Amino acid sequence: MILAGVAPGDRVYQLAITAFALVVPALLVLIAIAIGVAAWPAFATAGLSFITSSEWNVQAGKFGAAPAIYGTLVSSFIALLLATPLAVGVAIFLSEIAPKWLRQPVAFLVDLLAAIPSVVYGLWGIFFLVPMLREHVVPFLRDTLHLGSTPLFSGPAYGPSMLAAGVILAIMALPYISAVTREVLLAVPRSQRDAALALGATKWEMIWDAVIPYARSGIIGGIILGLGRALGETMAVTMVIGNRPEISASLLAPGYTMASLIANEFTEATSDLHLSALMAVGAVLFTITLIVNAIARWLVWRVASGPRS
Amino acid sequence: MIAEEIEDSPRKPCLAARELSAFFGRSRVVSNVTIDFRDREVTAIIGPSGCGKSTLLRCLNRMHETAPGATVSGTVTLDSTDIYAPGADPIAVRRHIGMVFQRPTPFPTMSISDNVTAGLKILGRKAPRGKDAEDIVEGALRHAGLWEEVKDRLGESAIALSGGQQQRLCIARALAIRPRVILLDEPTASLDPLSSQKVEELVYQLKQDIAVVIVTHNLQQAARVSDRTAFLLLGDLIENAPTNTLFTAPADPRTEAYITGRFG
Amino acid sequence: MARRQRTALVSSLRRRKTGNVVMLALTYIAALLATLPLVFILFHLLRQGASTLTPDFFTNMPRPVGEAGGGMSNAIVGTLILIAIACAIGLPVGVGAGLYLAEKRAGALAMTVRFLSDVLNGLPSIVLGIFAWQFLVRPFGRFSALAGGIALGAMMIPLVTRTTEEMIRLVPNSLREAALALGYPRWRTSMSVILRTALPGIVTGALVAVARIAGETAPLLFTAFGNQFWSTSLDEPIAALPLQIFAYAISPYDEWHAQAWAGALVLIVIVLIISLAARHVTRARFGSATD
Numbered sequence: 001m002i003l004a005g006v007a008p009g010d011r012v013y014q015l016a017i018t019a020f021a022l023v024v025p026a027l028l029v030l031i032a033i034a035i036g037v038a039a040w041p042a043f044a045t046a047g048l049s050f051i052t053s054s055e056w057n058v059q060a061g062k063f064g065a066a067p068a069i070y071g072t073l074v075s076s077f078i079a080l081l082l083a084t085p086l087a088v089g090v091a092i093f094l095s096e097i098a099p100k101w102l103r104q105p106v107a108f109l110v111d112l113l114a115a116i117p118s119v120v121y122g123l124w125g126i127f128f129l130v131p132m133l134r135e136h137v138v139p140f141l142r143d144t145l146h147l148g149s150t151p152l153f154s155g156p157a158y159g160p161s162m163l164a165a166g167v168i169l170a171i172m173a174l175p176y177i178s179a180v181t182r183e184v185l186l187a188v189p190r191s192q193r194d195a196a197l198a199l200g201a202t203k204w205e206m207i208w209d210a211v212i213p214y215a216r217s218g219i220i221g222g223i224i225l226g227l228g229r230a231l232g233e234t235m236a237v238t239m240v241i242g243n244r245p246e247i248s249a250s251l252l253a254p255g256y257t258m259a260s261l262i263a264n265e266f267t268e269a270t271s272d273l274h275l276s277a278l279m280a281v282g283a284v285l286f287t288i289t290l291i292v293n294a295i296a297r298w299l300v301w302r303v304a305s306g307p308r309s
Numbered sequence: 310m311i312a313e314e315i316e317d318s319p320r321k322p323c324l325a326a327r328e329l330s331a332f333f334g335r336s337r338v339v340s341n342v343t344i345d346f347r348d349r350e351v352t353a354i355i356g357p358s359g360c361g362k363s364t365l366l367r368c369l370n371r372m373h374e375t376a377p378g379a380t381v382s383g384t385v386t387l388d389s390t391d392i393y394a395p396g397a398d399p400i401a402v403r404r405h406i407g408m409v410f411q412r413p414t415p416f417p418t419m420s421i422s423d424n425v426t427a428g429l430k431i432l433g434r435k436a437p438r439g440k441d442a443e444d445i446v447e448g449a450l451r452h453a454g455l456w457e458e459v460k461d462r463l464g465e466s467a468i469a470l471s472g473g474q475q476q477r478l479c480i481a482r483a484l485a486i487r488p489r490v491i492l493l494d495e496p497t498a499s500l501d502p503l504s505s506q507k508v509e510e511l512v513y514q515l516k517q518d519i520a521v522v523i524v525t526h527n528l529q530q531a532a533r534v535s536d537r538t539a540f541l542l543l544g545d546l547i548e549n550a551p552t553n554t555l556f557t558a559p560a561d562p563r564t565e566a567y568i569t570g571r572f573g
Numbered sequence: 574m575a576r577r578q579r580t581a582l583v584s585s586l587r588r589r590k591t592g593n594v595v596m597l598a599l600t601y602i603a604a605l606l607a608t609l610p611l612v613f614i615l616f617h618l619l620r621q622g623a624s625t626l627t628p629d630f631f632t633n634m635p636r637p638v639g640e641a642g643g644g645m646s647n648a649i650v651g652t653l654i655l656i657a658i659a660c661a662i663g664l665p666v667g668v669g670a671g672l673y674l675a676e677k678r679a680g681a682l683a684m685t686v687r688f689l690s691d692v693l694n695g696l697p698s699i700v701l702g703i704f705a706w707q708f709l710v711r712p713f714g715r716f717s718a719l720a721g722g723i724a725l726g727a728m729m730i731p732l733v734t735r736t737t738e739e740m741i742r743l744v745p746n747s748l749r750e751a752a753l754a755l756g757y758p759r760w761r762t763s764m765s766v767i768l769r770t771a772l773p774g775i776v777t778g779a780l781v782a783v784a785r786i787a788g789e790t791a792p793l794l795f796t797a798f799g800n801q802f803w804s805t806s807l808d809e810p811i812a813a814l815p816l817q818i819f820a821y822a823i824s825p826y827d828e829w830h831a832q833a834w835a836g837a838l839v840l841i842v843i844v845l846i847i848s849l850a851a852r853h854v855t856r857a858r859f860g861s862a863t864d
């Protein structure tokens with residue numbers, strides 16, 4: 001029969017791409033299993049005190065991850081506080097305000113921030129950011145703004161600190177937030193802008209009252225995405241935060257984050273329980289970032305898939 | 310053997326649809342169409358936009374089923390072989406029944422000559438090479454009336470050609486694999502009048518060798534190029550007759566309404 | 574009365590206009606502040622790193638503390654090996670999964686995979702290090718280049734998957750139909766028409782992914798581990814530029830700090846070259862518009 005002839009290639013092809021696609025969920029499941037299995041002994045030993053206790057004492061076999069969890073949350077919070085207005089400002093600048101010739105180069109420079117390896121940020125942080133904070137910024141905050149009496153800026157300022165970690169994380173999260181924000185701003189239909197201008201709004205009122213509200217959940221998604229980056233960032237933070245497992249009210253005191261705790265102690269861990277405790281820290285970090293990312297993606301996806309009803 | 314058959318009875322139907330229906334999901338867009346297409350004849354399919362012309366055409370070389378949710382019932386035979394039989398391979402079917410679309414679709418990453426031989430390359434080791442390949446390129450381009458215009462730049466990208474040239478290149482590409490039938494879906498709809506005329510001349514050339522089915526919404530074009538014309542309305546085949554008859558003495562009042570409405 | 578209203582209107586208009594100018598000016602300042610860190614970082618890298626960056630740096634091995642000079646030849650080669658392993662894993666899987674997503678669009682599995690690959694993309698890189706350690710280091714009792722490369726490859730997968738999908742979606746469906754109508758099998762249509770047409774975009778995506786993993790440190794800490802000696806063997810610890818920079822940066826020795834700066838300069842130049850290459854490929858694609 002002239003029409004006969006089979007294409008086994010198509011079956012193979014379908015199977016192959018399906019298999020490749022399945023690698024993604026499989027990878028996530030394997031990661032969850034790897035961490036869950038390794039973390040179990042520590043959770044079983046310490047129970048709830050693993051996340052509530054702030055005593056991390058390897059010799060005594062006491063593992064309380066509260067300082068690292070606290071440090072992760074606080075440093076990321078500082079980062080968002082600093083990065084969000086800047087990133088949203090840049091995004092507005094790039095999508096609404098900048099003259100055409102300036103858009104490409106500025107966008108390129110901001111995007112490049114995301115390309116710098118975190119170990120390079122850390123190196124720069126150790127030798128420039130930390131000294132600069134100690135010699136210029138902290139005196140300014142204390143003497144000029146008289147913030148030294150508040151608990152946030154009290155105590156000695158040696159150098160490596162929660163503040164330094166927050167600042168470096170802000171720089172690192174900025175390109176992510178601004179990229180997503182710019183994208184969702186560009187997705188706002190022309191008609192929204194025209195409607196506002198036709199009502200006699202100034203350019204800024206148009207941006208603030210028409211464009212931003214329309215893109216709001218996408219922008220929030222971008223910020224949460226930046227939060228995800230900040231929560232899991234390891235090297236740069238490890239290099240500037242001081243790595244001390246204590247909870248201090250002062251931002252000038254050294255701290256610890258979950259990621260830097262793992263990075264620092266992993267290769268030195270000798271006892272099984274210590275290793276397991278580090279894995280348990282990884283499990284907490286994994287869970288938090290998983291949730292944060294899922295929320296962020298959902299928000300961005302909602303904006304990308306058309307106007308809200 | 311196939312060649313002998315052609316010699317014996319040039320007017321024998323080579324492609325025949327019986328009770329052919331086509332669906333997108335649950336909605337039926339072609340209903341129980343029975344029609345023959347003969348060798349060395351041009352059959353035009355006309356009808357208002359959305360009546361199922363393209364869908365009918367795409368059922369004839371099993372392209373319909375490549376769309377998501379698309380299904381077919383009934384039979385289509387090519388030289389008495391059922392192309393929808395369980396053992397029939399759609400890929401083999403499409404190599405016997407070529408197709409050209411409304412918008413030219415040259416492969417943008419390939420040169421002009423690579424576009425012509427694109428359908429042959431997938432033969433792998435059996436694909437013609439060197440002089441053989443060159444001959445095929447020249448033959449197909451001559452056949453499509455494009456040779457003189459492109460013979461000095463066969464190695465250049467196909468997207469540098471004009472729309473009309475691109476369309477003739479696509480026809481040459483379809484001819485290079487020597488199909489028994491060629492299906493043209495509004496081949497001139499996106500072309501300027503001069504390019505359209507060249508494609509029409511080409512259609513006349515094509516029917517010297519093979520069966521041609523052309524979908525068009527241009528009634529004058531149907532009248533000019535075709536031997537038979539089929540009128541489709543809302544998925545139903547209303548009338549199928551020699552072109553002269555259909556345009557001068559339509560049997561069905563709906564056909565008359567359509568052609569007079571369009572001509573008038 | 575009417576007059577009072579008008580004055581009120583005028584003064585409110587003036588206030589609104591001032592607010593407008595102030596806010597617009599603030600966005601200019603935001604743009605300036607956002608680009609400053611990059612300028613600072615590049616400036617410091619050049620100033621600190623350039624003097625140590627002699628040809629020796631590329632050809633010599635690291636020297637012990639106290640001896641000046643030396644280089645990072647082993648770390649540079651190690652990084653290239655790690656990138657190669659990562660590409661060998663990340664590219665085929667990512668492109669394959671991207672093909673699947675582009676073909677199955679709204680299927681349940683496709684939607685799931687798309688979402689999960691975005692989630693995977695956002696996971697901290699150190700988590701991927703833990704994963705590779707658990708499955709590839711712990712059972713064998715030793716750190717290895719392979720484990721490091723696989724951790725990096727896993728990081729590449731979601732990036733390559735999503736760009737491949739997006740680039741394939743830009744290929745007009747009519748090209749796919751044209752190939753099928755010529756009697757191309759589906760796999761052949763995907764390989765020689767669709768992938769081929771989307772190639773520049775996919776290459777860009779792959780380069781962006783490579784640029785991102787080239788400087789990754791955290792997933793290598795307990796997989797590739799680092800190595801003071803020359804090693805290109807896949808089942809042994811291997812040196813990597815970012816690991817070496819980290820080790821030197823946190824050391825107390827000035828010579829090593831200088832080495833760290835030079836290493837960072839090399840790393841950033843590698844990353845920038847890859848990033849610029851990615852932009853160049855994209856430009857080439859848009860330069861020769863398809864339609």
Ligand SMILES: Nc1ncnc2c1ncn2[C@@H]1O[C@H](COP(=O)(O)OP(=O)(O)O)[C@@H](O)[C@H]1O
Nearest residue numbers: 333338356357358359360361362363364365376
């Ligand atoms: N991919 C598709 N999915 C669902 N319905 C379709 C699709 N393509 C075409 N249709 C519908 O099928 C009918 C016939 O379409 P078509 O064959 O393209 O008409 P024509 O070529 O005569 O203009 C139309 O009503 C059209 O809306």
Ligand SMILES: [Mg+2]
Nearest residue numbers: 362363364495
């Ligand atoms: Mg049509």
